[in-house]
Amino acid sequence: PQRSLVLVKPDGVRRGLSGEILRRIEGKGYTLAAVELRSATPEILAAHYAEHEGKPFYGPLVEFMLSGPVLAVVIEGERCIEGFRSLAGATDPTVAAPGTIRGDLGRDWGLAVQQNLVHGSDSEESAAREIGIWFPELSA
Numbered sequence: 001p002q003r004s005l006v007l008v009k010p011d012g013v014r015r016g017l018s019g020e021i022l023r024r025i026e027g028k029g030y031t032l033a034a035v036e037l038r039s040a041t042p043e044i045l046a047a048h049y050a051e052h053e054g055k056p057f058y059g060p061l062v063e064f065m066l067s068g069p070v071l072a073v074v075i076e077g078e079r080c081i082e083g084f085r086s087l088a089g090a091t092d093p094t095v096a097a098p099g100t101i102r103g104d105l106g107r108d109w110g111l112a113v114q115q116n117l118v119h120g121s122d123s124e125e126s127a128a129r130e131i132g133i134w135f136p137e138l139s140a
């Protein structure tokens, strides 16, 4: 089965939503292959967000991701990459559909970066790359 790298971002951990987010993942039927509360580092984030370097929200995004611990999770299940993106909802929490993590629990805080609770890999290639960054021991 497929694997995906999910992060509960610092806003989600700070607001005590880690359990709720894991509940939705497990409720959907995906398996947790790894779960670890940890602090990101500038090195990890530079690799993780390489595709966004140079965009106007890149600096604020990295700063936000360093503002507190994240819950790093590897989920497993048939089509879980697409499935988790569907559970998460649109990037902008204001317009994310009700029923999704971002739609139900997120809102626009008027800040320089969208604090949208979660990250999920967007392709098999990204998933392999991101699992290698966050859990190198899993990708041997």
Ligand code: GTP
Pocket: 052, 057, 061, 090, 091, 111, 112, 113, 114, 115, 116, 118, 119, 120, 121, 122
């Ligand atoms: P991730 O699952 O976190 O990767 O979200 P995504 O795939 O829905 O968004 P994307 O990869 O395009 O951007 C990564 C993160 O940068 C987003 O989750 C937001 O936190 C932030 N971001 C992306 N686009 C914008 C934007 O246009 N404005 C602002 N303020 N933040 C953005």
Ligand code: MG
Pocket: 120, 122
């Ligand atoms: Mg993305």
